[in-house]
Amino acid sequence: MISASADLHRHLDVLVVAPEYERRLRVLLEHCERNLPRVDEDLIRRAFRVAYWAHRDDRRASGELYISHPLEVALIAAKDIRMDDVTVAAALLHDTVEDTDLSLDLLESEFGTEVARITDGVTKIGSVFENRALGRAENVRKLMLSMASDVRVILVKFADRLHNMRTLGAMPPEKQLRIAAETQELFAPLAHRFGLHEVKTELEDLSLKYLQPEAYREIADGLNAKRRQRERYIERFIDPLRTELEAEGFDFHIYGRPKSFTSIYNKMRRQNVELDEVYDLFAIRVILHTTGKQGREDCWRVYSALTARYPPLAARFRDFISVPKSNGYQSLHTTVIGPEGRAVEIQIRTAEMHEIAERGVAAHWKYKEGATGGDGAAPESATAGASEARIDEMYAWVRDLLENPTPDDAGEFVRQFQLNLYDEEIYVFTPGGDLVTLPRGATPVDFAFQIHSEVGFHCIGAKADGKMVPLSYRLQSGEQVEILTSKRQTPNPDWASFVVTHKAQSRIKHWVNERRRKAVAHGRELLDKKLARAKLKPDEQVINKWATGLRFASAQQLFYEIGTGQYDPAEFVTALKHGLQAEAPDAPPPGVSPALLEVDAVDFREDARERSGGRTALVIEGERHTDLAVEYATCCGPIPGDDVFGFLSKTGVVKIHRKACKNANHLFSDHAERVIPVEWSRQKDVQFSSTLRVVGEDRVGMVSDMTAVISKSLKTNIRSITVTSEDGMFEGTIVLYVSDVKQLRRITKRLNRLDGIFGVYREE
Numbered sequence: 217m218i219s220a221s222a223d224l225h226r227h228l229d230v231l232v233v234a235p236e237y238e239r240r241l242r243v244l245l246e247h248c249e250r251n252l253p254r255v256d257e258d259l260i261r262r263a264f265r266v267a268y269w270a271h272r273d274d275r276r277a278s279g280e281l282y283i284s285h286p287l288e289v290a291l292i293a294a295k296d297i298r299m300d301d302v303t304v305a306a307a308l309l310h311d312t313v314e315d316t317d318l319s320l321d322l323l324e325s326e327f328g329t330e331v332a333r334i335t336d337g338v339t340k341i342g343s344v345f346e347n348r349a350l351g352r353a354e355n356v357r358k359l360m361l362s363m364a365s366d367v368r369v370i371l372v373k374f375a376d377r378l379h380n381m382r383t384l385g386a387m388p389p390e391k392q393l394r395i396a397a398e399t400q401e402l403f404a405p406l407a408h409r410f411g412l413h414e415v416k417t418e419l420e421d422l423s424l425k426y427l428q429p430e431a432y433r434e435i436a437d438g439l440n441a442k443r444r445q446r447e448r449y450i451e452r453f454i455d456p457l458r459t460e461l462e463a464e465g466f467d468f469h470i471y472g473r474p475k476s477f478t479s480i481y482n483k484m485r486r487q488n489v490e491l492d493e494v495y496d497l498f499a500i501r502v503i504l505h506t507t508g509k510q511g512r513e514d515c516w517r518v519y520s521a522l523t524a525r526y527p528p529l530a531a532r533f534r535d536f537i538s539v540p541k542s543n544g545y546q547s548l549h550t551t552v553i554g555p556e557g558r559a560v561e562i563q564i565r566t567a568e569m570h571e572i573a574e575r576g577v578a579a580h581w582k583y584k585e586g587a588t589g590g591d592g593a594a595p596e597s598a599t600a601g602a603s604e605a606r607i608d609e610m611y612a613w614v615r616d617l618l619e620n621p622t623p624d625d626a627g628e629f630v631r632q633f634q635l636n637l638y639d640e641e642i643y644v645f646t647p648g649g650d651l652v653t654l655p656r657g658a659t660p661v662d663f664a665f666q667i668h669s670e671v672g673f674h675c676i677g678a679k680a681d682g683k684m685v686p687l688s689y690r691l692q693s694g695e696q697v698e699i700l701t702s703k704r705q706t707p708n709p710d711w712a713s714f715v716v717t718h719k720a721q722s723r724i725k726h727w728v729n730e731r732r733r734k735a736v737a738h739g740r741e742l743l744d745k746k747l748a749r750a751k752l753k754p755d756e757q758v759i760n761k762w763a764t765g766l767r768f769a770s771a772q773q774l775f776y777e778i779g780t781g782q783y784d785p786a787e788f789v790t791a792l793k794h795g796l797q798a799e800a801p802d803a804p805p806p807g808v809s810p811a812l813l814e815v816d817a818v819d820f821r822e823d824a825r826e827r828s829g830g831r832t833a834l835v836i837e838g839e840r841h842t843d844l845a846v847e848y849a850t851c852c853g854p855i856p857g858d859d860v861f862g863f864l865s866k867t868g869v870v871k872i873h874r875k876a877c878k879n880a881n882h883l884f885s886d887h888a889e890r891v892i893p894v895e896w897s898r899q900k901d902v903q904f905s906s907t908l909r910v911v912g913e914d915r916v917g918m919v920s921d922m923t924a925v926i927s928k929s930l931k932t933n934i935r936s937i938t939v940t941s942e943d944g945m946f947e948g949t950i951v952l953y954v955s956d957v958k959q960l961r962r963i964t965k966r967l968n969r970l971d972g973i974f975g976v977y978r979e980e
Contacts, residue, residue, distance in 0.1 A: 221325055224266070224318075231269050240287050247294040248304060256301045260290075263305035263327060270316040278386035285379060286311060292375035296414060298575060303368045306334035310372055314339045330366070337369030338376065370406070374415050377403050381422040390888040396426035397884035411543035411576020420478035427884070428481065428875055430859055435477050438491040446474070446498055453500065453526075453554045460521055466514060467505040474498045485876065488964055488977055496551075499561040503570050511566035512537055515548050518564050526552035529559065537569070539643050542653045545573050642693040654691065657716045661687050664699045665720040672723060674701040688714045736772055739779030746785040750793060762792050845869040848904070852877035853979070855904040857957025862892035870894075896956075903953040905935060906960055907979040913972035914946040925966050926952060932963060949979070 233241075241264050248255045267286050274282035290307040293299060305327060312318045313335055320339075324332035381399055384392050400423035407416035425432045439446075450472030458470055475497055483494055502522075504514045515537060522528075532551035540546045547565040554560040565573065640656040644663065654662055660678030664671045677700040678685055680692075691697060707727045715721055747754065754762075756771070763774040766788065777783040846862075852874040854860045859875040863883055870892060873880055883891060912918065919939060926932045932952055939948040954960045960978065967976045 221322065224269075224322065224326070227269055228265055231265060233265070233268055234281075237268065237281075237283060237287070240284075244287065244291050244294060244304070247291060248301060251294055251298040252301055252304070254301065259301055259305050259327065260308070263308040263331070264290075266318070266326065267308045267312060270312045270318050274315065276383070276386065278383060282311075282315075285383075288379045288382075289372070289375045292378055293372065296378075296575075297371050297375060297412065299368055299371055302328075302330050303334065303371060306331050306338070306368065307372050307375055309335050310338045310376060330368075333366055334368050334372055337366065338372050367410075370410065371412075374403065374407055374410075374412060374419075378415055378419060381419060384422065384426060389893075390891060392426045393884040393891060394888040396423045397881040399423045400427060401881045401885070409543055411545060411572060413545075413574050413576070417476045417478070421476055424478050424481060427880070428859060431481055431484075432477060434491060435480050439474060439480075439497065442497075447472075449555070449558075450498060450500070453560060457522060457525060460525065461502075461518060464517075464521065466518065468518070469503045469505070470500065472498050472500050496559055496561055499563060502562065502564045504564070504566045507566060507568055511568065515564045515566065519548055519550065522562060522564070523550070523552065526554055526560070528552050532561075537565075539651065541641055543576055545576075547573060642691060644691050644693065645696045647696060647698050652697075655716050658691050659688055659714055659716070660685065660691065660697060660699060661711050661715050662717040662720045663691065663697050665715075665723055666717065667699070669719075669723055671699055671701060672720060673707055673727070674703060674705045676700050676702045676705045687711070732776060735779035736775045737779070739775035739777065739785075742778050743775065743785045743788065746789045747792075750789050752789065752792060754792060758792075762788070762795065765795075766791060847871050849873045849877065849879075851879055853904075853906055855906055855954055855957055855960065856896040857960075860894055860896070862894040863887070864890045864892055903933075903955060905951060906954050908950045908952070908960075908964065908967070909977045909979050910946075910948040910950060910967060910973065911975045911977075912946060912970075913974070914941040915972050918946065918970075918972060919948070921970055922948070922950070922967060925970065926950070926963060930959075930963055930966060932959065 241261070244264075245255070245257060245260060248257075248260065264287075268283050271282040271286070276282055276285055286308045289310060290304045293304050293307040297303070309323060309327070309331065313320050313323065320332055320336055323335055377399060380395065384395060387395070399419050404416050404419040404423065407419060421432075454470055454472065461468055461470070480491070480494060480497060483489075484491060487493075502518055504511055504518065506514050529551045532549070534549040537546045537548055546569040547563050549561070549563055551559050551561050641653050642656050642658060644652050644654065646652060646667070652663060652666055654666060660680070661672060661675060663678075664675040675687065678687060678689070679698040679700070680689065680695045682696075682698075707724050709724070709728050712721060712724045712728070715724065759774075760771045763771040766774070768774040768777070774783070774788065778785050778788075847869050848854055849863075849871050854872050854874045854877075860872050861875055861880070862870045862872055865871055872894060873883070910922065919937070923934060923937065926934055932954060935951040935953060937948060937950045939946055941947075952963070954963070964976045964978070967973055
């Protein structure tokens with residue numbers, strides 16, 4: 217371990233840097249000069265030389281010198297995130313403490329407290345954890361703690377993760393899946409929460425590339441094939457608008473941009489359509505070069521000119537200038553009908569709003585520090601004040617997250633953390649007119665806990681715009697929400713099934729766990745008193761054994777049911793006394809089957825072979841197996857044609873999941889070593905159960921028409937069909953047998969053509 221400055225400088229004095237890396241350092245410094253408010257070139261050069269020497273013997277999985285990674289991370293920090301020179305220096309050094317002999321104390325003595333603090337925040341915890349999920353949770357927790365004192369920690373982490381994703385192809389397949397899944401479910405939403413739109417979009421698209429490779433290639437090929445056609449249409453749409461805006465004297469920039477792969481993929485899944493059926497593959501953006509009040513007014517004037525030329529779709533209008541998103545995003549959004557009757561999405565914003573939209577907290581930091589912009593003009597004091605408030609909100613968000621009751625289970629900690637990383641938002645008002653931002657799908661209970669924990673604990677009812685609504689009601693933007701409370705009310709455990717915010721979930725679960733803990737302690741006390749009266753002194757092992765014999769999941773469950781009055785402790789004492797008096801000390805109590813105390817030894821592989829009759833529709837790791845126990849996951853219902861993977865359960869059963877399964881990311885992240893590559897064989901004599909949800913007009917003959925299409929026209933067997941109707945609408949669930957995903961798509965398309973059908977969706 218190098219811990220003395222003198223030792224380090226002896227090495228640096230004779231260090232020779234390869235010309236290629238000297239050139240790349242100059243490129244980095246050029247971007248720093250161009251994009252950062254002020255640059256300490258000596259700081260960055262020294263950080264580079266120390267990193268170069270520290271990583272001198274290291275190479276990346278691709279085979280190139282390791283120093284190329286911190287150089288690229290620093291370039292992202294300077295070119296894309298654009299924070300400050302301290303962030304760039306920390307980016308160059310971010311792996312030195314974790315991967316080399318340099319100590320944190322040495323970095324602090326050489327580069328100062330700020331650089332050392334950021335480097336330490338990005339450094340993973342080095343302890344050996346019992347499983348990957350626990351280690352991951354502890355690293356997330358450390359990252360949050362570090363970020364609570366310096367937001368630059370997370371910005372370096374974003375740059376680090378972005379470069380790792382760009383070079384993920386050099387990694388083994390199992391690592392690709394694990395890292396991509398973690399990026400998609402954690403780092404991309406976190407980048408959105410901090411307003412880094414470009415970083416978030418690239419992280420999402422790169423994750424999609426490895427998690428859904430076929431879908432990614434389909435979208436990439438489809439967009440590339442129609443690129444010229446799309447560009448011609450954009451120019452056709454923009455040209456008359458540009459001419460009109462120039463004539464009115466606006467200082468602006470207008471351009472078209474393709475939507476992200478992830479956005480297109482999500483729309484294809486949500487609407488159950490092919491790429492050719494997605495028409496809004498791009499959006500138009502208007503950037504105005506005016507600021508402050510004039511800039512906001514110009515946005516509305518451009519909107520007026522736009523909608524005078526192209527008819528708008530009123531339901532698609534969003535005003536994020538008057539009501540910014542929680543990450544500070546501001547813009548006018550609308551959709552208009554362009555040439556050929558095509559819907560075109562438009563975003564209108566000032567250059568200042570655009571910088572904050574693309575770089576989020578990094579832009580706020582610049583304005584907070586009173587830095588000058590690229591044109592040398594100082595920002596308005598109002599902007600600087602708003603940016604300072606926005607950064608304070610970010611810090612408050614992190615502190616609130618850390619102050620919430622922390623669950624013992626590592627996976628639960630990460631899941632609760634992810635609840636705070638919502639993407640889509642709604643805006644509701646208190647009776648006093650205060651604005652409250654919540655994730656889409658939030659309920660009055662989420663609103664109550666957002667106001668204050670005590671309001672949430674004692675919530676008994678709610679009103680939305682003056683009308684009583686159930687506590688599970690999904691709030692809508694613009695509603696005024698009033699919470700009714702009672703001192704006698706306590707949280708209902710069922711609330712956890714419909715609340716969506718981290719704060720509500722954690723507070724409810726903490727209350728439920730605390731109530732359970734008290735019930736267990738009370739139950740143990742009651743049982744001990746009964747045992748003492750019966751003059752019995754069983755140890756913990758005996759109590760655990762007899763609790764299991766009496767069909768309790770554990771001794772804790774026994775104590776809980778005694779403590780809540782569900783089970784009489786006298787029954788346990790009687791059973792225990794009979795058992796101890798029996799000839800065989802290990803005999804179970806009367807009426808309890810010995811099988812309950814034994815491990816079930818069913819041979820799952822044999823069972824699977826009997827059920828499948830020796831047939832399989834899968835090729836596992838390149839070979840067709842008839843000797844493996846295979847089950848199809850009920851959580852996603854895979855059928856031939858779906859992108860799938862196998863997951864080896866602890867019982868030896870290979871469970872087949874869709875790659876689009878809601879549980880896939882968790883399995884890839886925490887159990888990548890048990891993921892098995894599988895693909896469908898060409899066998900066609902196996903039928904699979906699949907479920908469709910159908911929504912439409914409740915007209916006479918609708919069910920008959922649907923069954924005719926499925927059974928008669930498409931020769932498909934229906935297992936069951938259930939329909940409920942209300943207010944002239946119906947919702948139906950159809951379970952049918954299909955051979956592959958192509959057959960299911962044909963059925964979906966034919967049902968969609970029926971008169972009165974509003975939508976057909978595949979159920980997960």
